[in-house]
Amino acid sequence: MKTVRIGAGQGFLGDSPFPALDVVRYGGVSYLCCDALAELTLAILQKLRTRGAGAGWTPDLRTYMNLLLEECRQRNIRIITSAGGLNPRGAATEIAEAARVLGIRGLRVGIVEGDNISGCLDDLIQRGISLDNLETGEPFSSLNREEVLFANVYLGAGPIVEALNKGADVVVTGRCADTALFLAPLIHEFGWSMTDWNRLAAGVVVGHLLECSAQSTGGNFSGEWWNVPDMHRPGYPIAEVDEDGNAVLTKPEQCGGLVTRETVAEQLVYEVHDPARYLTPDVTADFTSVRLEDLGDNRVAVTEVRGGPRPEKLKVSIGYGSGWCGEMTVRYAWPDALQKAHKAEEIIRRQMALLQIKPQEMIVEYLGVNSLLGPAADGRSEDLDEVGLRMAIRTRNRREAELFPRLFPPLALSGPPGLGAGSFGDNRARELVCLWSALVPREEIKPVVEVLEVD
Amino acid sequence: MAMKIRLKELARSRSGDKGNTCNIGLIAKKSQYYPVLLREVTADKVKDHFGDFVRGKVVRYEMVNIDALNFVLYEALNGGAASSIRSDNLGKCFGSALLKMWVEVDENEL
Numbered sequence: 001m002k003t004v005r006i007g008a009g010q011g012f013l014g015d016s017p018f019p020a021l022d023v024v025r026y027g028g029v030s031y032l033c034c035d036a037l038a039e040l041t042l043a044i045l046q047k048l049r050t051r052g053a054g055a056g057w058t059p060d061l062r063t064y065m066n067l068l069l070e071e072c073r074q075r076n077i078r079i080i081t082s083a084g085g086l087n088p089r090g091a092a093t094e095i096a097e098a099a100r101v102l103g104i105r106g107l108r109v110g111i112v113e114g115d116n117i118s119g120c121l122d123d124l125i126q127r128g129i130s131l132d133n134l135e136t137g138e139p140f141s142s143l144n145r146e147e148v149l150f151a152n153v154y155l156g157a158g159p160i161v162e163a164l165n166k167g168a169d170v171v172v173t174g175r176c177a178d179t180a181l182f183l184a185p186l187i188h189e190f191g192w193s194m195t196d197w198n199r200l201a202a203g204v205v206v207g208h209l210l211e212c213s214a215q216s217t218g219g220n221f222s223g224e225w226w227n228v229p230d231m232h233r234p235g236y237p238i239a240e241v242d243e244d245g246n247a248v249l250t251k252p253e254q255c256g257g258l259v260t261r262e263t264v265a266e267q268l269v270y271e272v273h274d275p276a277r278y279l280t281p282d283v284t285a286d287f288t289s290v291r292l293e294d295l296g297d298n299r300v301a302v303t304e305v306r307g308g309p310r311p312e313k314l315k316v317s318i319g320y321g322s323g324w325c326g327e328m329t330v331r332y333a334w335p336d337a338l339q340k341a342h343k344a345e346e347i348i349r350r351q352m353a354l355l356q357i358k359p360q361e362m363i364v365e366y367l368g369v370n371s372l373l374g375p376a377a378d379g380r381s382e383d384l385d386e387v388g389l390r391m392a393i394r395t396r397n398r399r400e401a402e403l404f405p406r407l408f409p410p411l412a413l414s415g416p417p418g419l420g421a422g423s424f425g426d427n428r429a430r431e432l433v434c435l436w437s438a439l440v441p442r443e444e445i446k447p448v449v450e451v452l453e454v455d
Numbered sequence: 456m457a458m459k460i461r462l463k464e465l466a467r468s469r470s471g472d473k474g475n476t477c478n479i480g481l482i483a484k485k486s487q488y489y490p491v492l493l494r495e496v497t498a499d500k501v502k503d504h505f506g507d508f509v510r511g512k513v514v515r516y517e518m519v520n521i522d523a524l525n526f527v528l529y530e531a532l533n534g535g536a537a538s539s540i541r542s543d544n545l546g547k548c549f550g551s552a553l554l555k556m557w558v559e560v561d562e563n564e565l
Contacts, residue, residue, distance in 0.1 A: 039473060043537040135474050135529070215469075222467040222550060223484075262467070262482075265521040269480020271471040273527050275518050288518050325540045363533075363540050371542045375506030376552035392540040433537040435474050 004189045006182060006206070007238045009068070010034035010081070011213030013041050013058045017067050019213065019236040019255065024071045026252040027238045031185040032072060034064065034081035035178045035211045042175065043319050043433035045085040046149045056087025057094065057172075065098035073104055073169070080160060080181050084172040086150060088113055091172045096454045107454040110168025112159040114447035115175040117316060117440070118151040124444065131316070131438040143436060147320040153440060154315045156281030157203075158194065159447040160184035166451045175317065177280045179207030182239075190243045194282070201285035201307025202245025204278065208287075209249055209267050209302065210237045216267035217251045217298075218258035223266075230256025239302075247302040248295065259298040268292070277308075279315075284308040313439035322434035323360065326401030327392035328408040328427060329367065333418035334385045340416035341366055341389040347415055348391060351407050357400050359393035366390075386420075394432065401429035459557050464565075465491060468550030475538075477509075477531040477546035479553050483522040487564070492524055493517070495558040501526050504556050505549075526553070 007029035009020035013036050024032060036058045048054035061083045072079055084091040092111045099107040117124070124131060131140040152175035161184045163171040173181070183203035186192065192199045209216045216237045218228035235255030241247045249264055251257050268287060272278060275287040289306040332340040345364055352358075365371035367388025370379055395401045405427035412421045462481075465488040470479040481496060483489040502513040511529025518525060532546050533539035543549075 038536075040536040135476060220469065220547075222469060222554075261521075265482055265523065266467065266469045266480065268521060269478075269482065269518065269523055269525055270469050271473055272478060272480070272525055273473070273476070273516075275516050275525050288520055290520055292521060319537075322534060322538045327540065361540065365542055367542075372548040373552040373555065374508045374541075374543075376504055376508075376555050378555075390542060394540050432534070432540070435535055435537070437474055 001242045002190070003240050003242045004186060005029045005238060005240045006031040006033055006185055006210070008033060008210040008213050008236045010036055010064070011211065011215065012036065012038045013044065013060065015213055017060070017064045019234055020064065021067055021071065022252045022255050023236050023238060024068060024075065024077055026254050029077060029238055032068065032077055032079050033181045033185070033210065034079065034083065035181055036081055036083040037085060037175060039317070039435065042086060042150050042152060042317070046319060047431060049086065055090050057085045057091035058083040061091055061094055062098055065095055066102070069099055069104055070102055078164065078168070078185070079170045080184060081171070082173045082176060082181060084174045086116065086174060088172050088174045092452060095170055095172060096452065099454045105455065108167050108169045108451050109454065110163025110166065110171040110449065110451045112155065112163060112171065112173040112176065112447060112449055114159070114445060115152045115155050117153055117445070118148065121148070121151055124440065129440060129444065134437040134439065140438065143320060149319045149321060149433060151316055151318040153445050154281055154317070155445070155447050156180050157184040157187055159449045161187045162449045163451060164188040166449070168451045178211040179204045179280055180282065182207030182210050183282060186241055197283050197307035197309060198305065199245040200283035202247065202305040204280050204283055204285040204307070205287065205290055205302060205305045206239045206241055206247050209264060210239060212267060212270060213237070214257060215270060216249065216259070216264050218263050221258065221263050221266060223262050228258045232256065245305060249300045249302055250298055259300055261292045261294040261300055264292055264300045279311050281310060281314055283310050312442065314442055314445055316438050316440050318436040318438065319433050320436060322432045324395050324398045324401035325392055325430045325432055326395065326404035327390065328405040328424070329388050329390040330408055330411060330424070331367070331386055331388045331420045332416065333420065334383070337384045337387040337418070338366065338369065338381045340418060341387045343416045344389055344411055345391065347411065348407050355403070357404060359395045359400065361394040363392045398429050456562050457559055458562060459559055461554065462496065462556045462558050463554040465558070466554065468553055470546050470548070470550035472532055472536050472546045475530055475532050475535040477528045477549050479526045479528070479550050481524045481526065481553060486522050489519070489522040491558070491560055491564055496524060496556065498526065500556070501553065504553065505531070
């Protein structure tokens, strides 16, 4: 039976590109699939673009291409990446430019567009498509349209398959379902029908297990993480998939990491809501049907996946500005470290009152005590050697968010004793972006595929 | 004999974000612990455990194929990753927080 090997090359913007090179060199894969877009990444790209520090695609795209293009070309490995972000066409020109500089001729770059619907929102609303908030049920009219920064639909595997069918060596997309990047080459290779729900669901499960790079090969493992070998050089996951959708998950032998039923199961539950109905643009996958079996030697079989019809509607993610954050962290030494931090908090609060800084919300966290676990923390306070105080405010206007961190440096001379003055870090105000998820009828969305050849 | 232990002794966890919603996958370390998780770790208990961190409801799903429970916590992430002003803006530590929960077990269940 025919099998195809696909490998993961990236789990988010900010991931390391070197494990991707290991997958290319040692993984025996035919496809390298790179998921560059976490849910919040379009917000980051939009902020960079506004600051003049980017053009909508991921800033590390060139680094990836410089490292991978030639090595992939030599081995006939095709690359699929969502690094296009808010500007897949611009990203394609960047890839073409990288190829030219590297002296690679005849590279075909596939572009998937059509996910950006920011220009059609009014039209959709006028035609009675509600765009109500999926999480809260709020009507779209409650959103200040001036604040909308982007609106992108999660596309499915179809357009990527089309680009592969047209011979693309590299396919670059904007927003699409993360799993589509991995499902597409399987559909392309095996010719799966777009209504073969069980096989499509199997491809989605493979994609889900690969989309967060090392998270299925020992990264973030909450079991015996101390026994995961050589994570300075993690092996990113590779799936060997047969035409029925049965897969074996593994990693490059030369690299570190751990592939067991346990590490894989942890990724299976990652960012899932109803596991019996994992919705994607292409299929509804049933994660409760998945059978994971340890084959030993860093190999796990993934079988028996079932699926059902795809949802009628597609998800759109609309980002909008939701104010500003100003924050600062300071650290205090023993003795009475926590009491000193409390006193500093009180001083800052009273200064805020004097200066009439009135945030919409303020969060106070004590590092070493409760900054990560919140109400679930024990809140131990006895005789701590050091404590950090982090205060963060949410404001409507930027000026207050910028002013707030400036209240802290004077604490070094006028506050409680034992402040580590080196702790005054980055104090720029940060723009906050909220995501508004809604549903759009499938027929409203028209993906566009084009393949360019680099001469 | 009944005793109280931390959930950490029985399970592993992984958590993450989608919008302002957080999910926590809780996986039994051994299949024999799964019925204990089912009995002890209810949606209501999880909601209480997180106090004012979680403004919305908590829904529990079962994944018997991998001895896991999946908890979906609504309005849990201070507005969501790029809008949160918390240190743990992505909800990655919710899994750790859940493992602190005290559960009651009989010693012959261990």
